Amino acid sequence: MDSPWLDDKQLAAWVRLAAVVELLPGVLERQLRDAGLTHYDYFVLAMLSEAPERTLRMTELARQTNATLPRLSHVAQRLEDRGLVERFPCPQDKRATNARLTDAGLAKVEEAAPGHAATVRTHVIDALSPQQIKQLAEIAEAILRRLDPNGAMSGVYNRYDPAAD
Amino acid sequence: MDSPWLDDKQLAAWVRLAAVVELLPGVLERQLRDAGLTHYDYFVLAMLSEAPERTLRMTELARQTNATLPRLSHVAQRLEDRGLVERFPCPQDKRATNARLTDAGLAKVEEAAPGHAATVRTHVIDALSPQQIKQLAEIAEAILRRLDPNGAMSGVYNRYDPAAD
DNA sequence: GTGTCATAGTTGTAGCGACAACCAATACTC
DNA sequence: GAGTATTGGTTGTCGCTACAACTATGACAC
Numbered sequence: 001m002d003s004p005w006l007d008d009k010q011l012a013a014w015v016r017l018a019a020v021v022e023l024l025p026g027v028l029e030r031q032l033r034d035a036g037l038t039h040y041d042y043f044v045l046a047m048l049s050e051a052p053e054r055t056l057r058m059t060e061l062a063r064q065t066n067a068t069l070p071r072l073s074h075v076a077q078r079l080e081d082r083g084l085v086e087r088f089p090c091p092q093d094k095r096a097t098n099a100r101l102t103d104a105g106l107a108k109v110e111e112a113a114p115g116h117a118a119t120v121r122t123h124v125i126d127a128l129s130p131q132q133i134k135q136l137a138e139i140a141e142a143i144l145r146r147l148d149p150n151g152a153m154s155g156v157y158n159r160y161d162p163a164a165d
Numbered sequence: 166m167d168s169p170w171l172d173d174k175q176l177a178a179w180v181r182l183a184a185v186v187e188l189l190p191g192v193l194e195r196q197l198r199d200a201g202l203t204h205y206d207y208f209v210l211a212m213l214s215e216a217p218e219r220t221l222r223m224t225e226l227a228r229q230t231n232a233t234l235p236r237l238s239h240v241a242q243r244l245e246d247r248g249l250v251e252r253f254p255c256p257q258d259k260r261a262t263n264a265r266l267t268d269a270g271l272a273k274v275e276e277a278a279p280g281h282a283a284t285v286r287t288h289v290i291d292a293l294s295p296q297q298i299k300q301l302a303e304i305a306e307a308i309l310r311r312l313d314p315n316g317a318m319s320g321v322y323n324r325y326d327p328a329a330d
Numbered sequence: 331g332t333g334t335c336a337t338a339g340t341t342g343t344a345g346c347g348a349c350a351a352c353c354a355a356t357a358c359t360c
Numbered sequence: 361g362a363g364t365a366t367t368g369g370t371t372g373t374c375g376c377t378a379c380a381a382c383t384a385t386g387a388c389a390c
Contacts, residue, residue, distance in 0.1 A: 005282050010290050012327035013298045016305030017289065019322050021189050022231050023312040038376080059338065066187050071377055073340055078376095095338040095385040117170050124182065125175050127307040133178045135300045140181030142292040147188040157184050162177035203346080224368060236347055238370055243346095260355045260368045 024123070031119045035112040040065065042116065044075060045084065045109045047156070048101035055100040057090060063152045084108055137162040189288070196284045200277040205230065207281065209240060210249065210274045212321070213266035220265040222255060228317045249273055302327040 006014060028039045037045070047064050048054050056064075062072040076099055079085040084105035090096035101109075128136065141162075148154060171179060193204045202210070208230050213219050221229075227237040241264055244250040249270035255261035266274075293301065306327075313319060 005279075006286065006290060008325070009295070009298055009302070009327055010286075012322075012325045013293075013302040013305065014285055014289065015322040015325050016302055016309060019231075019318050020305050020308050020312065021186050023309070023318070024186050026231070027312060040376090057338085066184075066191070068378070069339065070341085070379075074376075077340090090338095093338080093386075097339065114170075120179055121171065121175075123311045124179065124308055125171060127311045128178075128304060130174070132300070132304050132307070133174055135297070136304050137174070137178040137181055139293060139297050139301050139304070140178065140185050142297070143185050143289055144181060144188070146288045146292045147185065147192060153184050153188070157177075157180040160173070160177045160180045162174055205346090222368085233348070234369065235349075235371085239346075242370090255368095258356075258368080262369065 027123055028116070028119060031115060032112060035108070035115065037108070037112055038075075040067070041075065041079065042109070042112055044072070044079065045101060045105055046113075048085065048099060049106055049109050050159075051101075053100065054106065055098050058087075058097045058099055061099055064156050066153055079105070134162065192288055193281070193284060196280060197277060200273070200280065202273070202277055203240075205232070206240065206244065207274070207277055209237070209244065210266060210270055211278075213250065213264065214271055214274050215324075218265065219271065220263050223252075223262045223264055226264055229321050231318055244270070299327065 025039065032039055032042050035042075043065050044061065047061060048056060058069065058072060058076065062069050065072070067075075076085060076087060080087055084102060086100050086102055087097050088100070090098050125133065141157075144154070144157065190204065197204055197207050200207075209226065212226060212229050213221060223234065223237060223241065227234050230237065232240075241250060241252060245252055249267060250264055251267055252262050252264050255263050290298065306322075309319070309322065
């Protein structure tokens with residue numbers, strides 16, 4: 001057994017990261033519940049809100065949000081029923097469907113955003129020193145190069161560049 | 166707006182962490198699929214395998230794995246049907262139920278462990294320098310003090326102490 | 331232009347998790 | 361020791377996601 005397992009320090013880092021990955025989604029989910037949104041719902045609406053014309057093709061939206069197309073299709077259906085999103089066939093490619101954030105949808109994101117941000121701040125950001133914030137960005141970036149080698153989601157997180165030291 | 170939102174560096178760290186949290190579970194899940202286990206199944210079996218007598222009370226097991234009791238109850242039912250776990254009433258407290266890992270269950274974890282460890286290594290550990298491993302342990306620990314203030318899962322991750330520098 | 335393949339999306343089904351409702355046993359109170 | 365509250369678990373139902381199957385459009389070969 002040369003490398004199959006992890007040494008003490010690696011294991012210490014891993015179990016803690018695993019615990020964070022286990023706990024964080026629940027915290028985000030419960031907070032957004034007040035706004036009547038799933039964390040994934042919020043993510044979809046947020047991506048649309050930042051897109052040109054508040055519009056994206058379903059495939060592209062699925063890629064950015066790390067979802068399968070069926071999953072997004074179901075979610076879009078429900079969001080459309082609630083009037084937060086509308087779908088219309090893409091003029092250029094009749095196979096494709098565009099999803100656009102409605103005014104009501106935009107209002108919904110803007111309503112939910114502050115609470116969401118506060119949760120992130122309270123549970124993550126405020127726990128760390130400025131130096132650790134920087135380290136975290138670098139560490140997560142390195143991991144993402146492995147988790148997301150094709151850069152499916154990279155368009156999303158590369159919009160926010162830690163750049164300046 | 167004094168602090169409701171995040172500054173550039175904080176946002177850069179957050180979106181990357183969020184992407185990791187989004188992507189990592191899927192990777193772990195798909196890998197364990199080969200072994201016929203959910204990541205949560207694996208977690209349950211692993212916790213039992215490290216417990217004295219390979220036995221834990223349901224409540225304690227739920228706490229350590231960050232699950233609600235109903236969830237664990239369903240999972241335990243399925244694992245029991247597969248012969249990987251057995252449940253029996255606790256002699257001291259007749260309300261309580263103990264879950265014990267069977268020999269077949271132990272064999273199952275040991276079968277699944279190397280592949281799981283390899284995935285962790287490939288997607289996380291090997292992406293980081295030794296210094297970053299140490300930083301990650303500290304960062305995750307700090308976040309956990311916020312996410313898990315009551316230390317529900319702390320018994321788990323504190324078993325692996327990054328201690329020595 | 332016809333046959334084949336790839337791409338874009340929807341729909342149906344099955345499995346898992348959250349929540350609520352419920353039952354059983356213990357602990358507290360007087 | 362009777363009554364109430366609390367703790368420990370299970371069961372039932374609903375909503376969401378993965379996967380498979382299917383439809384429709386576009387691309388490419390010849």
